[in-house]
Amino acid sequence: xxxxxxxxxxxxxxxxxxxxxxxxxxxxxxxxxxxxxxxxxxxxxxxxxxxxxxxxxxxxxxxxxxxxxxxxxxxxxxxxxxxxxxxxxxxxxxxxxxxxxxxxxxxxxxxxxxxxxxxxxxxxxxxxxxxxxxxxxxxxxxxxxxxxxxxxxxxxxxxxxxxxxxxxxxxxxxxxxxxxxxxxxxxxxxxxxxxxxxxxxxxxxxxxxxxxxxxxxxxxxxxxxxxxxxxxxxxxxxxxxxxxxxxxxxxxxxxxxxxxxxxxxxxxxx
Amino acid sequence: xxxxxxxxxxxxxxxxxxxxxxxxxxxxxxxxxxxxxxxxxxxxxxxxxxxxxxxxxxxxxxxxxxxxxxxxxxxxxxxxxxxxxxxxxxxxxxxxxxxxxxxxxxxxxxxxxxxxxxxxxxxxxxxxxxxxxxxxxxxxxxxxxxxxxxxxxxxxxxxxxxxxxxxxxxxxxxxxxxxxxxxxxxxxxxxxxxxxxxxxxxxxxxxxxxxxxxxxxxxxxxxxxxxxxxxxxxxxxxxxxxxxxxxxxxxxxxxxxxxxxxxxxxxxxxxxxxxxxxxxxxxxxxxxxxxxxxxxxxxxxxxxxxxxxxxxxxxxxxxxxxxxxxxxxxxxxxxxx
Numbered sequence: 001x002x003x004x005x006x007x008x009x010x011x012x013x014x015x016x017x018x019x020x021x022x023x024x025x026x027x028x029x030x031x032x033x034x035x036x037x038x039x040x041x042x043x044x045x046x047x048x049x050x051x052x053x054x055x056x057x058x059x060x061x062x063x064x065x066x067x068x069x070x071x072x073x074x075x076x077x078x079x080x081x082x083x084x085x086x087x088x089x090x091x092x093x094x095x096x097x098x099x100x101x102x103x104x105x106x107x108x109x110x111x112x113x114x115x116x117x118x119x120x121x122x123x124x125x126x127x128x129x130x131x132x133x134x135x136x137x138x139x140x141x142x143x144x145x146x147x148x149x150x151x152x153x154x155x156x157x158x159x160x161x162x163x164x165x166x167x168x169x170x171x172x173x174x175x176x177x178x179x180x181x182x183x184x185x186x187x188x189x190x191x192x193x194x195x196x197x198x199x200x201x202x203x204x205x206x207x208x209x210x211x212x213x214x215x216x217x218x219x220x221x222x223x224x225x226x227x228x229x230x231x232x233x234x235x236x237x238x239x240x241x242x243x244x245x246x247x248x249x250x251x252x253x254x255x256x257x258x259x260x261x262x263x264x265x266x267x268x269x270x
Numbered sequence: 271x272x273x274x275x276x277x278x279x280x281x282x283x284x285x286x287x288x289x290x291x292x293x294x295x296x297x298x299x300x301x302x303x304x305x306x307x308x309x310x311x312x313x314x315x316x317x318x319x320x321x322x323x324x325x326x327x328x329x330x331x332x333x334x335x336x337x338x339x340x341x342x343x344x345x346x347x348x349x350x351x352x353x354x355x356x357x358x359x360x361x362x363x364x365x366x367x368x369x370x371x372x373x374x375x376x377x378x379x380x381x382x383x384x385x386x387x388x389x390x391x392x393x394x395x396x397x398x399x400x401x402x403x404x405x406x407x408x409x410x411x412x413x414x415x416x417x418x419x420x421x422x423x424x425x426x427x428x429x430x431x432x433x434x435x436x437x438x439x440x441x442x443x444x445x446x447x448x449x450x451x452x453x454x455x456x457x458x459x460x461x462x463x464x465x466x467x468x469x470x471x472x473x474x475x476x477x478x479x480x481x482x483x484x485x486x487x488x489x490x491x492x493x494x495x496x497x498x499x500x501x502x503x504x505x506x507x508x509x510x511x512x513x514x515x516x517x518x519x520x521x522x523x524x525x526x527x528x529x530x531x532x533x534x535x536x537x538x539x540x541x542x543x544x545x546x547x548x549x550x551x552x553x554x555x556x557x558x559x560x561x562x563x564x565x566x567x568x569x570x571x572x573x574x575x576x577x578x579x580x581x582x583x584x585x586x587x588x589x590x591x592x593x594x595x596x597x598x599x600x601x602x603x604x605x606x607x
Contacts, residue, residue: 192528217530259532
């Protein structure tokens, strides 16, 4: 049991310093994630989903107090030394952000940004790193990958940029991939492609994924397990089918009710 | 039916020329041969991926974009021949709400000022007290209260800011509200509330809606008719229920298959359907002539080198040579249940 957990989070809390005293944005969150499984975290904006992911990466804002425990394949992340975290980030635990434009550096080529990950974490030469990056771009379904390496972010569409970020996150074959609303900014057709790709890659690489979203359709499509967050607390968690069939908390019920009323096959007002 | 239709667009075309100082590029069609009708109190959806020409269509209808061909008639009057002064008066009838609710509110104006602006322009005879009363009434209509009047835009959440945008548009008492992706930036529960608000305004004030979206769920909720655009051309149009239950055009089928049902049991079937339909990437370039969708189409045949014309098949109009053939048939229930 203990050998296969990619991520084990126990009583994780994040408290921000505010003008009127401290504000707890993540409160006593616990979950465990075996290798090869996808955990969806659902909740409305402001419920603390993103703060939870940032805490796992050691990227909480300055002055924030992070308590509890988060083990990445046995390695403690909470309170870990900055140098240790820097070695782990992008390597054993990687993140894909919501907005693929602001997550890429506009004046560097795609190739330079991808290769850097391997140069830093794997000590590869730039040419070796570029070759490996090209293969990864191909793996995430980008055509003409050699040409893309020489292009800048603005020359790619939103869906293609999100694929580049996914490729970047996967370069070191991390144990855990964190994805924060990775498809919210994309067209529905591109969203479906990226999610299908995520499922394929999970199968091939066996990585564990934490996917944060407010879209119950996305969770129904890809998640094995779902945790619902409300006001910084995980109010409910369980296998996806069980949660959709018999939601216990009002937060889950309201998310599901809205999703079912807003469905392309629902009987709307018309 | 009494009097002319509220809005009629005939054969609209918009071309953009790629910039170049000495040798400007050839004009690119952003919109081609689009016709639509919209009467009082109706709701028409325009759907398609980014780059399909949805926003260009909205801008062309409001004369914010120069037409290279076609006509827009508002109550039978051609908007193109109006002077700018006459056009401004007509714009009262044509209000717009935008995708990014915060970017569409001036950050240096209090909500009171933002809401009194349309009244100053369209009803200059009103006293300050009357304007305030109307602004308050509009706020209450969208579910906010008087405390909002003295606050600034940044003090509101996205959903609240979108309500303020809607209140501002409604203060002009428009006949047509053009909504460009009004809920795509909002969380699901808030999205539902804003859609319910639009539906209610339509019912109570009889305002017609032109609703631009890539989210088919919102369309199903709000609009009885739908027009599907791809690369500036109409692929399919007709009653929303007919289009969603039995999409005829492979592009409409692709959009529906990408719309994820909130039901884990339906996930595998949804994925299988996408695999069946997926051929080209969304960016596949169309061939120079023929069907613009051919490069992405799973059902392409030699005849697709000829440009398909819009034709009536059952309840809908569709631009596909093969629409209606059994091989293409897909029922909504195959994807969603």
